[in-house]
Every structure is written in structure tokens, then in C-alpha cells.
Amino acid sequence: MKTVNLLEVINGISEPPACDQTLGVKVIEAKDGYSKGVWTIKEHLLNGNGVIMGGFIGAAADIMMAYAISSLLTENQTFASINLQTTFHRPTFPGEVMIEAKVEKFGRTISYLTASLKQNEKEIASVTSSIMIMKRRDNRRVD
Numbered sequence: 207m208k209t210v211n212l213l214e215v216i217n218g219i220s221e222p223p224a225c226d227q228t229l230g231v232k233v234i235e236a237k238d239g240y241s242k243g244v245w246t247i248k249e250h251l252l253n254g255n256g257v258i259m260g261g262f263i264g265a266a267a268d269i270m271m272a273y274a275i276s277s278l279l280t281e282n283q284t285f286a287s288i289n290l291q292t293t294f295h296r297p298t299f300p301g302e303v304m305i306e307a308k309v310e311k312f313g314r315t316i317s318y319l320t321a322s323l324k325q326n327e328k329e330i331a332s333v334t335s336s337i338m339i340m341k342r343r344d345n346r347r348v349d
Contacts, residue, residue: 210222210223212236212272212273212276213276213277215233215273216233216235216236216237216273216276216277225265225269226269229245229251229262229265229266229269230245230246230247230248231243231244231245231266231269231270231305232244232245232246233270233273236273236274236276236277237277238277238278239274239275239277239278239308239309239312240274240277240306240307240308240309241270241271241273241274241277241305241306241307241308242270242304242305242306242307243269243270243273243304243305244302244303244304244305245266245302245303245304245305245323246301246302247262247298247299247300247301247302247303248300249300251300252300257297257298257299258297258298258299258300260292260294263292263294263298263323263330263331264290264292264331264333266303266305266323267290267292267305267307267321267323267331267333267335268287268290268333268335269305270305270306270307270321271307271319271321271333271335271337272285273307274307274308274309274319275309275312275317275319275337275339278309278312278317279339281342282341282342283339283340283341283342284339284340284341284342284343285317285337285338285339285340286337286338286340287335287336287337287338288316288335288336288337288338289335289336290333290334290335291333291334291335292331292332292333293331293332293333294330294331295328295329295330295331295332296328296329296330297330298323298325298330298331299325301325301326302325303323303324303325303330304323304324304325305321305322305323305324306321306322307319307320307321308320308321313339314339315338315339315340316336316337316338316339317336317337317339318334318335318336318337319334319335319336319337320332320333320334320335321333321334321335
């Protein structure tokens with residue numbers, strides 16, 4: 207399993223992880239606990255009701271939150287989501303969605319983040335997340 211250094215993605219050194227590419231999320235900037243990105247949504251993410259599936263909206267916010275928290279971590283730290291709460295304000299359609307994420311509280315072991323997603327300058331969803339901060343482990347796989 208290959209891991210991707212998100213700081214290297216932010217700085218244009220590495221390609222983004224597959225999840226970013228699959229959804230069409232691209233980071234524009236990330237620093238000091240803040241990130242901003244654009245999500246280019248294609249029609250294959252539509253549900254049977256003709257709108258973007260809510261889980262994809264949460265995933266896109268989670269991606270941008272990962273960049274925000276990564277901008278504050280040391281090279282010996284990593285993170286994992288504890289929870290993700292998404293509130294939908296209006297339907298989302300194919301096109302561009304702007305995503306902004308912010309670390310509201312950066313703790314030693316737990317951090318709290320928020321994200322806002324906007325399409326056509328209108329908020330489509332707001333997301334909150336608690337994230338566990340951990341010591342980075344050796345990524346070698348043992349079977």
C-alpha cells in the first residue's frame with residue numbers, strides 16, 4: 207500500500223491520491239490549518255434522483271479537511287477521522303464546487319475541523335469533523 211505525502215501534493219511535488227483523482231477534487235492551497243480546493247463533478251456521480259450522492263459530498267469535504275490538518279502536522283504525525291457530520295443545504299449538480307476547510311481547534315490528540323462547500327456561490331453543504339492526531343507508524347505491510 208502506497209501512502210501519499212499530502213504536503214508534497216500541496217507543493218506540486220507528488221500526484222494527489224487516487225481518491226482525489228477519482229472524485230475530481232483538486233487542492234488549490236493549503237497552509238496554516240486552512241485549505242481551499244475545487245471539485246469538478248461529472249455526471250457519473252449522480253444518484254437515481256438526478257443529484258450528486260450525499261456520500262460523495264462528504265468525501266469531497268473530507269479530502270479537503272485532510273489537506274487542512276496536514277498543513278499543521280509534523281513529519282512524525284499522521285491523522286485519522288473519528289467522525290464526519292454533513293448537513294445538506296441544497297441539491298448539488300454536475301459542475302464546479304468550491305470547498306474550504308479550516309482547523310477550528312488543533313489539539314495534541316484530537317482536532318476539530320469545519321468545511322463549507324459552495325456551488326454557484328451558494329452553500330450546498332457544511333461539514334464538521336473530529337480528527338485523531340497520532341504518531342506516524344512505519345507503513346510497511348505485514349501479512
